[in-house]
Amino acid sequence: MLNLIKEIMKSKIVTEDPTTWKESLGRGLPVLDLNNCPAGCSRCEQICPTGALADKVVDPKVCIYCHSCRQICPVDAIGETDIPLMKGSLTLEKLGQTLREKIKQVCQRSLHIRYVDAGACNACDFEINALTNPIYDLQQYGVDFVASPRHADLLVVTGVVTRNLEIALQKTYAACPKPTLVIAIGSCACGGGIFKDAYAAGGGVDKHLPVDLYVPGCPPTPIQIIKAILTAINRKK
Amino acid sequence: MYGHPISKELQKINQGYPLTQNASVLAGHKIKTEIPANKLLDTVTLLKKHGASLLTLVGVDEREIKGGFGVYLVFSLSAAIMEIKVSLDPDHPSYPSVTPVIPAAHWLEREIKDWLGIVPQGHPDLRRLAVHPDWPSDVFPLRKDFPAHGEVPRVEGEMEFFPVKGEGIYQVPVGPIHAGIIEPGHFRFFTFGEDVINLQAQLFYTHRGIEKTAEGKHFHQAALIAERICGACSASHTIAYAQAIEALAGVVIPKRAQYIRTILLEMERLYNHVGDIGNICAGIGFNFAISRGAILREHLMRLNMRLTGHRYLRGTVIPGGVKINLKASSELSSIRSELSQIEEKLCQLTEIMLASHSLLDRMQTTGILPKETANDLGAVGTAARASAVNRDLRRDLPYAAYREVKFAVPIQQEGDVFCRLKQRIDEGKQSFAILQQAFEQLPPGEIRVKIPDLTPYQTAIGYTESARGANVHWIMSGPNNTLYRYMVRSASHCNWPVLPLCVPGNIIPDFPLINKSFELCYACLDR
Numbered sequence A: 001m002l003n004l005i006k007e008i009m010k011s012k013i014v015t016e017d018p019t020t021w022k023e024s025l026g027r028g029l030p031v032l033d034l035n036n037c038p039a040g041c042s043r044c045e046q047i048c049p050t051g052a053l054a055d056k057v058v059d060p061k062v063c064i065y066c067h068s069c070r071q072i073c074p075v076d077a078i079g080e081t082d083i084p085l086m087k088g089s090l091t092l093e094k095l096g097q098t099l100r101e102k103i104k105q106v107c108q109r110s111l112h113i114r115y116v117d118a119g120a121c122n123a124c125d126f127e128i129n130a131l132t133n134p135i136y137d138l139q140q141y142g143v144d145f146v147a148s149p150r151h152a153d154l155l156v157v158t159g160v161v162t163r164n165l166e167i168a169l170q171k172t173y174a175a176c177p178k179p180t181l182v183i184a185i186g187s188c189a190c191g192g193g194i195f196k197d198a199y200a201a202g203g204g205v206d207k208h209l210p211v212d213l214y215v216p217g218c219p220p221t222p223i224q225i226i227k228a229i230l231t232a233i234n235r236k237k
Numbered sequence B: 001m002y003g004h005p006i007s008k009e010l011q012k013i014n015q016g017y018p019l020t021q022n023a024s025v026l027a028g029h030k031i032k033t034e035i036p037a038n039k040l041l042d043t044v045t046l047l048k049k050h051g052a053s054l055l056t057l058v059g060v061d062e063r064e065i066k067g068g069f070g071v072y073l074v075f076s077l078s079a080a081i082m083e084i085k086v087s088l089d090p091d092h093p094s095y096p097s098v099t100p101v102i103p104a105a106h107w108l109e110r111e112i113k114d115w116l117g118i119v120p121q122g123h124p125d126l127r128r129l130a131v132h133p134d135w136p137s138d139v140f141p142l143r144k145d146f147p148a149h150g151e152v153p154r155v156e157g158e159m160e161f162f163p164v165k166g167e168g169i170y171q172v173p174v175g176p177i178h179a180g181i182i183e184p185g186h187f188r189f190f191t192f193g194e195d196v197i198n199l200q201a202q203l204f205y206t207h208r209g210i211e212k213t214a215e216g217k218h219f220h221q222a223a224l225i226a227e228r229i230c231g232a233c234s235a236s237h238t239i240a241y242a243q244a245i246e247a248l249a250g251v252v253i254p255k256r257a258q259y260i261r262t263i264l265l266e267m268e269r270l271y272n273h274v275g276d277i278g279n280i281c282a283g284i285g286f287n288f289a290i291s292r293g294a295i296l297r298e299h300l301m302r303l304n305m306r307l308t309g310h311r312y313l314r315g316t317v318i319p320g321g322v323k324i325n326l327k328a329s330s331e332l333s334s335i336r337s338e339l340s341q342i343e344e345k346l347c348q349l350t351e352i353m354l355a356s357h358s359l360l361d362r363m364q365t366t367g368i369l370p371k372e373t374a375n376d377l378g379a380v381g382t383a384a385r386a387s388a389v390n391r392d393l394r395r396d397l398p399y400a401a402y403r404e405v406k407f408a409v410p411i412q413q414e415g416d417v418f419c420r421l422k423q424r425i426d427e428g429k430q431s432f433a434i435l436q437q438a439f440e441q442l443p444p445g446e447i448r449v450k451i452p453d454l455t456p457y458q459t460a461i462g463y464t465e466s467a468r469g470a471n472v473h474w475i476m477s478g479p480n481n482t483l484y485r486y487m488v489r490s491a492s493h494c495n496w497p498v499l500p501l502c503v504p505g506n507i508i509p510d511f512p513l514i515n516k517s518f519e520l521c522y523a524c525l526d527r
């Protein structure tokens, strides 16, 4: 007991200031350098397991960030950039604006999140879990996870939406007060990932619910997820 | 030719079929044979007498290549792996269930009924397991005539729970979506007051169809699928998969690659164990340990990132070797010294935990898994070792570089929540020691060999001892270097049937604690 109290007294603040994040975000979005890319070579497109790479462009929602394409490229013509956040809509600008208005309407300063695993491999789930650890401390932004969809402003969904979870996901969405924001986290939720065509997998969240924001990555890191949530509530860091 | 002591007795049973034996790429002998279905029970009884334990049981639709269905049973026994096949009728596939002799087979046999329509006759419980009540009864997705991208229509149906009746007994349904940030599954508690009388579960919510998706894929592409079965066991699944492919191809990977794989596996075990040590305390609201555990886990995840470029170690392993070289550098030495710091901090944390009376009070005698149950049902990993079952594939059938590093396999006696916590603490210490040895002894040389073309329709297994226990991958090769059938038996698959047996007699509020002490993975089970 004494040691416990001593250790607690010794505790220092470990929570990080997001402006100081130097952590690597891991494997980024592959980009082809068309000037270097030899004509007639399509090795990267052939090796891509998801079909994300077509006509020399990578679709960030479909990519699983395996970098098989980069490894097979004979001339090193594939670099990488940060994985973009994607808004769910037709014209990005217009949608960005509606999203912002929606958020203003939904939540003033704080945001309550209900999380649903709709058939993930649990990597995204562990990363979302990590958001509440003392290092990331998501609660400091007025954002927290709630146990019931009835209390939620935002639904965070991971996974491909399996056949066996489709109904549970829809019921959870229906139980949220409207309007509800929906964020799809991870490659599976964004575009179905590597399982998108499987008989038991539903090809991603937007086949089932309207999605406001996509956070691709396999899995996206906690930093990417926090940035996404803060973007969603228009408090970009 | 050398012979395993069991071969003579087997030959008496499998008369007329050849018994092939060869040295396995992984460990010891590899013995394969086919036996007639009516001799199956004799054979498994013989194997049980010799102390064999079931690693996996796989059904294969071989109608287009061999004119029928096949069931493959793979056992581990001292210094050998034995695969037994029975061939079944193409129209009415059935065989005598081995569950009455080997209870550990019971979920595997229910699964092959669900996925392939192969009936294990005499199985004590043929309710559906893997397919949900709204699946049509005549859709078998792992049969070859079911298309990989097929749609499964929904039909009316109810979950089948064994009735538990009596005055004052209530049912408490929980899930599939839970309050916390955890994976989905449905639990049905039958309670009397606060006491749980019986617990049943409907799982397989996250079933994605992984095995079917891998069929027909090139083995390099399927490695990416293996990597995504489970987040927290990515490395152990991919390495088990790669070992199966290497066994099929008959290649031995370079020493350096073996060491690097060992490092990856132990890094994975560590971040899991450290995270679990903290997280078990969430079941009793011991906040100090929860946050300290979470901080240490995060540090380990960041070390993974610096070491391999991925927090979950993805993209590091391929059939034939590894993709990362871990060249000596100042970064590598700083990673090693940070590991030592984490070890020290973990030690401080666990000392405080183990001295906390309220922690001991909640954890001791809670959720007991008796040794016999663990043995009979084939429990694996930390859960089994916490119940005095002395089994660890790293030592028993060594792979990667485990033959060359020194480590102990700790065990506990009581099988309660506390023992499962203590087991992780003790194993964590060993992992730190293995890591430092592996970094120290890391030999120079190549990190990858080329995999030659695979002979079609051959079978092999690969296995690893993950943080949760044995992950066994069974593969049958297809034409043009593809997979014909891929079966993943994860540690959680072995341990899920055990969990409900540890809950009755405890109160509902202890369930989260018991559940966390097993730390079973849904994605690994559901596939």
Ligand code: SF4
Pocket (backbone or CB within 6 Å): A030, A047, A048, A049, A050, A051, A052, A053, A058, A062, A063, A064, A065, A066, A067, A068, A069, A070
């Ligand atoms: S899925 Fe893999 S191969 Fe395809 S574009 Fe993305 S990183 Fe490249």
